[in-house]
Amino acid sequence: xxxxxxxxxxxxxxxxxxxxxxxxxxxxxxxxxxxxxxxxxxxxxxxxxxxxxxxxxxxxxxxxxxxxxxxxxxxxxxxxxxxxxxxxxxxxxxxxxxxxxxxxxxxxxxxxxxxxxxxxxxxxxxxxxxxxxxxxxxxxxxxxxxxxxxxxxxxxxxxxxxxxxxxxxxxxxxxxxxxxxxxxxxxxxxxxxxxxxxxxxxxxxxxxxxxxxxxxxxxxxxxxxxxxxx
Amino acid sequence: xxxxxxxxxxxxxxxxxxxxxxxxxxxxxxxxxxxxxxxxxxxxxxxxxxxxxxxxxxxxxxxxxxxxxxxxxxxxxxxxxxxxxxxxxxxxxxxxxxxxxxxxxxxxxxxxxxxxxxxxxxxxxxxxxxxxxxxxxxxxxxxxxxxxxxxxxxxxxxxxxxxxxxxxxxxxxxxxxxxxxxxxxxxxxxxxxxxxxxxxxxxxxxxxxxxxxxxxxxxxxxxxxxxxxx
DNA sequence: TGGATGGTTCGTTACGCACCGAACCATGAA
DNA sequence: TTCATGGTTCGGTGCGTAACGAACCATCCA
Numbered sequence: 126x127x128x129x130x131x132x133x134x135x136x137x138x139x140x141x142x143x144x145x146x147x148x149x150x151x152x153x154x155x156x157x158x159x160x161x162x163x164x165x166x167x168x169x170x171x172x173x174x175x176x177x178x179x180x181x182x183x184x185x186x187x188x189x190x191x192x193x194x195x196x197x198x199x200x201x202x203x204x205x206x207x208x209x210x211x212x213x214x215x216x217x218x219x220x221x222x223x224x225x226x227x228x229x230x231x232x233x234x235x236x237x238x239x240x241x242x243x244x245x246x247x248x249x250x251x252x253x254x255x256x257x258x259x260x261x262x263x264x265x266x267x268x269x270x271x272x273x274x275x276x277x278x279x280x281x282x283x284x285x286x287x288x289x290x291x292x293x294x295x296x297x298x299x300x301x302x303x304x305x306x307x308x309x310x311x312x313x314x315x316x317x318x319x320x321x322x323x324x325x326x327x328x329x330x331x332x333x334x335x336x337x338x339x340x341x342x343x344x345x346x347x348x349x350x351x352x353x354x355x
Numbered sequence: 356x357x358x359x360x361x362x363x364x365x366x367x368x369x370x371x372x373x374x375x376x377x378x379x380x381x382x383x384x385x386x387x388x389x390x391x392x393x394x395x396x397x398x399x400x401x402x403x404x405x406x407x408x409x410x411x412x413x414x415x416x417x418x419x420x421x422x423x424x425x426x427x428x429x430x431x432x433x434x435x436x437x438x439x440x441x442x443x444x445x446x447x448x449x450x451x452x453x454x455x456x457x458x459x460x461x462x463x464x465x466x467x468x469x470x471x472x473x474x475x476x477x478x479x480x481x482x483x484x485x486x487x488x489x490x491x492x493x494x495x496x497x498x499x500x501x502x503x504x505x506x507x508x509x510x511x512x513x514x515x516x517x518x519x520x521x522x523x524x525x526x527x528x529x530x531x532x533x534x535x536x537x538x539x540x541x542x543x544x545x546x547x548x549x550x551x552x553x554x555x556x557x558x559x560x561x562x563x564x565x566x567x568x569x570x571x572x573x574x575x576x577x578x579x580x581x582x583x584x585x
Numbered sequence: 586t587g588g589a590t591g592g593t594t595c596g597t598t599a600c601g602c603a604c605c606g607a608a609c610c611a612t613g614a615a
Numbered sequence: 616t617t618c619a620t621g622g623t624t625c626g627g628t629g630c631g632t633a634a635c636g637a638a639c640c641a642t643c644c645a
Contacts, residue, residue: 132445133370221360
């Protein structure tokens with residue numbers, strides 16, 4: 126009964142509402158300051174400071190001090206994956222928030238998850254690459270084929286990012302319950318989409334907002350016809 | 356800040372030591388009674404009863420009353436997956452139990468996870484099937500090829516289990532950080548292994564203990580040579 | 586019909602911990 | 616040097632909740 130890692134400690138850390146909100150804010154992989162996190166979690170700075178000390182002691186976040194600011198970020202993608210997994214479970218068991226605000230649909234449509242594109246648009250992207258055999262799922266890893274490599278180079282991704290196998294990873298989505306493209310390649314794709322001006326980050330949420338023109342461009346660059354998939 | 360599912364509630368439920376131990380006991384997918392769970396969580400029956408009421412209200416477990424017993428089981432494989440994800444994270448951040456008992460190595464070698472085989476042996480099984488091209492990873496799903504179908508029929512799996520696509524799923528392992536075979540097919544394989552007498556369930560843990568003869572048979576049925584994998 | 590066992594309900598206790606305000610320590614700007 | 620800002624430390628308060636024992640209900644057995 127006392128075997129294995131004591132995940133209860135980790136779960137209890139995530140389980141506090143303020144800390145959960147902090148982690149939620151950090152999900153897109155960027156580093157935020159203590160004050161910003163205190164603000165979005167609706168707690169005072171001392172409280173946020175204490176929370177962050179616990180999260181850092183447990184290894185869930187890292188922080189660097191720069192001048193008088195302290196920038197905090199997640200310690201790795203696995204933290205984001207675990208939180209997404211919890212969101213998936215909460216979604217399935219019907220534990221939605223009371224105030225399902227206007228940002229919620231936007232989050233389901235497109236959001237950033239530790240640097241890469243998640244939500245319906247993220248799934249569309251991976252599906253599209255997969256349907257054209259640009260990418261193969263091989264055992265526990267995605268495998269980028271030569272055709273996909275040239276396609277993504279054409280799209281504007283730096284070729285040196287396309288060589289590393291480890292860059293290409295899948296990540297399960299809480300809102301859609303399907304995989305989307307993660308890893309360094311996924312991050313590069315999102316960066317490219319933002320650089321092309323197809324979309325912009327929401328100011329205070331993880332949502333990625335496409336503009337009409339960008340949406341058309343995206344759909345033509347990453348088309349997907351569901352009935353052809355198996 | 357109030358968007359998405361409130362995963363904090365779920366995490367807080369998992370975060371209590373007694374409930375975590377209860378979930379841990381249920382991870383293999385079987386149904387246990389309230390008294391058994393109280394015993395292994397080291398709490399009184401009233402306490403366990405209260406915990407289970409909360410877990411059931413939240414949708415993490417289901418229960419059926421049979422006579423004067425109440426049998427409790429996980430509500431789905433996603434609960435087991437989330438817990439495994441938390442274990443993976445706890446393992447990475449170095450949060451091991453103090454008393455890393457003798458059962459721990461056995462759990463890493465082979466254990467049951469919601470009915471299917473996990474641990475090193477579970478990974479070996481999926482790797483072996485994959486290396487012989489019996490199974491393909493295709494987008495977010497495993498795909499069983501005809502050669503694999505006939506092989507598994509030969510192995511003793513009922514053919515009607517081999518037709519359904521949904522039966523074939525991958526599951527990430529906390530101890531090995533690789534995928535193993537899950538889903539209905541994974542459960543059928545474990546059942547077959549137990550039926551063949553190759554191994555038996557540990558009486559009071561999730562460990563699956565192979566006997567020497569069964570181990571040899573397993574290794575010859577599911578061989579895997581790591582250097583050939585890509 | 587009696588006793589035993591599995592579960593639940595209730596009242597109580599006690600511990601943990603999230604939170605705040607105030608004071609304090611840095612860093613950067615005027 | 617002086618002021619402002621970001622962050623931390625320290626006491627103290629209060630709420631939430633896990634835990635137990637005792638009593639109660641239901642089921643199975645003898």
